[in-house]
Amino acid sequence: MNIATNIIFALMIGLFYDGTSSSDDHHEEKPxxxxxxxxxxxxxxxxxxxxxxxxxxxxxxxxxxxxxxxxxxxxxxxxxxxxxxxxxxxxxxxxxxxxxxxxxxxxxxxxxxxxxxxxxxxxxxxxxxxxxxxxxxxxxxxxxxxxxxxxxxxxxxxxxxxxxxxxxxxxxxxxxxxxxxxxxxxxxxxxxxxxxxxxxxxGMGANKVMANTYNINVFSNKPDSASYVGNAAGRILDFFNTTFGAEDKVSSFSVLYRPLPYSIHKITRSFGHSIVFSKGHHDIATLAHEVAHFWWHRGDALTTEKWLSESFAEYSEYMFVRHDQGEDKFNEIMKNLAERSEKLPALLGNDRFSPQGDGLIYVKGPYLLNQLENKIGRDKFQEFLVELNRKKVETTTDLLMVLESISSAQVRKEFEEGLNK
Ligand SMILES: [Zn+2]
Structure with a gap:
């Protein structure tokens, strides 16, 4: 495959697998x-x-x-x-x-x-x-x-x-x-x-679900899915709004289920405060990943800097799983990430569109974030996430500066080494 093929192939796989947020409520206008x-x-x-x-x-x-x-x-x-x-x-x-x-x-x-x-x-x-x-x-x-x-x-x-x-x-x-x-x-x-x-x-319909204090619009032809997803969305928003989203709370969004089978159209993605969803309604973890993109939507899409969106959305998903389903389930996922990370090259500077590109941002990135959380503790880690959102950090260089400011030069150095090996 030539370079363009690699890029598009990986781009499509990436979207297929997941989703990309393209929204920013803060309207940073660049020509x-x-x-x-x-x-x-x-x-x-x-x-x-x-x-x-x-x-x-x-x-x-x-x-x-x-x-x-x-x-x-x-x-x-x-x-x-x-x-x-x-x-x-x-x-x-x-x-x-x-x-x-x-x-x-x-x-x-x-x-x-x-x-x-x-x-x-x-x-x-x-x-x-x-x-x-x-x-x-x-x-x-x-x-x-x-x-x-x-x-x-x-x-x-x-x-x-x-x-x-x-x-x-x-x-x-x-x-x-x-x-x-x-x-x-x-x-x-x-x-x-x-x-x-x-x-x-x-049979598609707009189902308005009030979950806790949140308004969730679920467009679906299955009312059961609508209430299930609406309620899960309430739990997800509650968790994110009280952790990394504390200073930029989200109170409503839309989820759309297409009326056609998953085998025909598999793509799940988020954009703005909306999610187009393909998975079964029980796949609440994937829903959490997409909701997390309401906050995590930065980093150059053409390089592994995309980890600033994807690794953070992925780790946010696991944090929600830990909160919603318990430590055992979370630890099992982390063990799996650790094993898969060992086989991967350095996250930074590697090709986003190589065969290992998705592994770097969906496996190694979240694994490194887990190691960081273990090192600095959950409270400090949460402070780090809030600060990244407050500063709208768009590059790894800026992220490392934020990390140093909330922890120490030594923590920053070790985390940077992890990203480069
Ligand atoms: Zn994603």
Whole structure:
């Protein structure tokens, strides 16, 4: 496999396995590429028409072209812009069909360039409008273009559907709506899922669950799952809000269960204060991991710096398991992590997209956090987690400074050694 294959393959496995938060309530505005999009779903024809206008911000010097992965199931209707020389769409490119747009003049770093892209077709994945009365524009299906460079962007999307029995899910606002208009809250390298459903036909419903003092919206066609998940969500929020989330409490969120089987669509992810869930409702540990991403959503996605999101969400999940199911269960998990960690290389500086990349951030990272907690004690460890959130730490370098400030230079040194061996 070439580098791009490795990146995307691992990216997809990562999403598959888990989820990535793309939200930040604090609206740290950094200039970025902005995309204004219009989507029209045709239910009967299982057809999509898309028009995307890019205010592209070059992130490197002398850019003469841009490439996107895009489903080969569409045809390109137009690529327009003053600086657009032409485009090619290679439906057979590996690892994925690739649209390449060539520029007339090179675009310098930090320079903007406007162009628009129109395409249409019948996506083979996601348009399950007959079988499950469900349309799912999941990022992994590449129905919306993904920069091959995985660069960040923000967007606003207007989506409409030609069949009024279908409505959209606006998970961020926890509601069902006829025409969808939504914006990304923070730069991300993919679009959030866009979902439309005929709720009368597939039995989907919005179940509002009050758990403790929390409001949980569970969109599901199974009322039993809704109350089970709602109650578990209450316990999870209680625990996180009184530990690392103490200074940035969350009181409501949405969980969506798709009306189609796990064997068809396995991806679970979180974005904003919403979770799209695929596992059985008893898998409360995975739910806890996704909820933890409401707080842990930092670190460069292209390197093992992603451990700042994933290892922390994973260890938060285990802390919840310890709280909810007891020390024995927790110790059993830690023993397993310790054994698997021994076979892994250093977390820092290794390839996030190597075959061991997921092991580094989902196994070794949480194991090292457990060792740190054992060394400094649970109270100090909690103080460390609160401080990381308070300072919105985005790099390992900053994390080590926080660790030193709440403990000692010696603790920092030993933890840093652990990350590097
Ligand atoms: Zn995760």
């Amino acid at each position: 970025t590429t902005f995309i204004d999009g219009q989507l029209l779903f045709s239910v009967k024809e299982k057809h999509l028409k898309a028009r995307l206008s890019y205010a592209y911000l070059a992130t490197d010097s002398a850019r003469t072209s841009l490439s996107f992965f895009l489903t080969p199931d569409v045809k390109i209707d137009a690529v327009e812009g003053r600086n657009v020389k032409g485009h090619t769409f290679d439906a057979r490119a590996k690892p994925f069909a690739t649209l390449k747009i060539d520029f007339i003049d090179a675009v310098a770093k930090d320079e903007r360039m406007n162009f628009s892209l129109a395409y249409s077709g019948k996506p083979s994945k996601g348009f399950w409008s007959e079988e499950y009365k469900w349309i799912d524009v999941d990022p992994d299906f590449m129905i919306l273009p993904l920069f091959t460079t995985l660069e960040n962007f923000t967007y606003q999307i207007n989506a409409s559907v030609d069949d009024k029995t279908f409505t959209f899910y606006d998970l961020d606002k926890g509601r069902v709506t006829e025409d969808l208009f939504f914006s990304s809250l923070t730069p991300s390298y993919y679009f959030n899922p866009i979902l439309a459903s005929n709720n009368k036909a597939n």
